[in-house]
Amino acid sequence: MAGFQLWRGAWVDGVVFGLLVAVLVVDNQTDGRIHLLSRPLTAPRWVILAITAGLGVFLVVAPRHSWLDLLGMVLIGITVLLLAWVPDPVGAARPPKAIRRSLVLWSVLGVTLCLWEAGAFILSTRSTAALQEYPTVSILLDPFVDSPIGRAIVVVLWLFGGLGLLRVWSRP
Amino acid sequence: MxxxxxxxxxxxxxxxxxxxxxxxxxxxxxxAPLDEMLTEVMTSRIVRVGIIAGWWWFGWHFFFAPTV
Structure with missing residues (x-):
């Protein structure tokens, strides 16, 4: 991922992913000795909801690609890294075979999507006309995210997706 | 076409x-449904941080970074 980002000219994305991989490798090789917090971050649900709503309004109102967006994304990035670093000890209750099947099938679909997108991107770099002939997801979604309503929808979906992945609701 | x-x-x-x-x-x-599969695999720090990083990058890419 880091290599692909660097290759496509997204230097910051590549450096961020590269650093993250390096930290994870060091943590893995030292049996999880990197501790970012002395204890897990928790908060009442109304606080989580208020912060999320505030972030949502901020991201919708701030001009797209502006330094305000940069500030918001950096703050969100640091916060979710701290939240994600803490162990999430409880696993699912389904049979291991069902989990494995689901993991394999979702991985196949995810990798297929990435390869399709990467193929479209590589072919789209050949000329200006090719950019429209081989559209990436970014090119297709860009006009939608540029509109205020589209942006609000994407921000809400993205923030709720993050809340779900971080499991902040189920934390004690 | x-x-x-x-x-x-x-x-x-x-x-x-x-x-x-x-x-x-x-x-x-x-x-297993997607959320249950994720609950299981995200007990690993590497997977959890990797998936959260992917989610964050989506926002970074669409809200801040210019389309390359």
């Missing part, structure tokens, strides 16, 4: 994802 093929590819993959989730909801002991 090529554009249509590329977009169709995205839609087929999206459709397969929706179909897989629908199937797993109807037979969860055969194929």
């Amino acid at each position: 090529t554009r249509l093929v590329v977009i169709s590819g995205y839609l087929v993959i999206l459709g397969a994802m929706i179909a897989l989730e629908a199937y797993s909801r109807s037979k969860p002991d055969r194929v």
Whole structure:
């Protein structure tokens, strides 16, 4: 991922992913000795909801690609890294075979999507006309995210997706 | 024509994802639903941080970074 980002000219994305991989490798090789917090971050649900709503309004109102967006994304990035670093000890209750099947099938679909997108991107770099002939997801979604309503929808979906992945609701 | 093929590819993959989730909801002991599978695999720090980083990058890419 880091290599692909660097290759496509997204230097910051590549450096961020590269650093993250390096930290994870060091943590893995030292049996999880990197501790970012002395204890897990928790908060009442109304606080989580208020912060999320505030972030949502901020991201919708701030001009797209502006330094305000940069500030918001950096703050969100640091916060979710701290939240994600803490162990999430409880696993699912389904049979291991069902989990494995689901993991394999979702991985196949995810990798297929990435390869399709990467193929479209590589072919789209050949000329200006090719950019429209081989559209990436970014090119297709860009006009939608540029509109205020589209942006609000994407921000809400993205923030709720993050809340779900971080499991902040189920934390004690 | 090529554009249509590329977009169709995205839609087929999206459709397969929706179909897989629908199937797993109807037979969860055969194929675990996405959220339960994620709950299991995200007990690993590497996977958890990796998935959260992917989610964050989506926002970074669409809200701040210019489309390259």
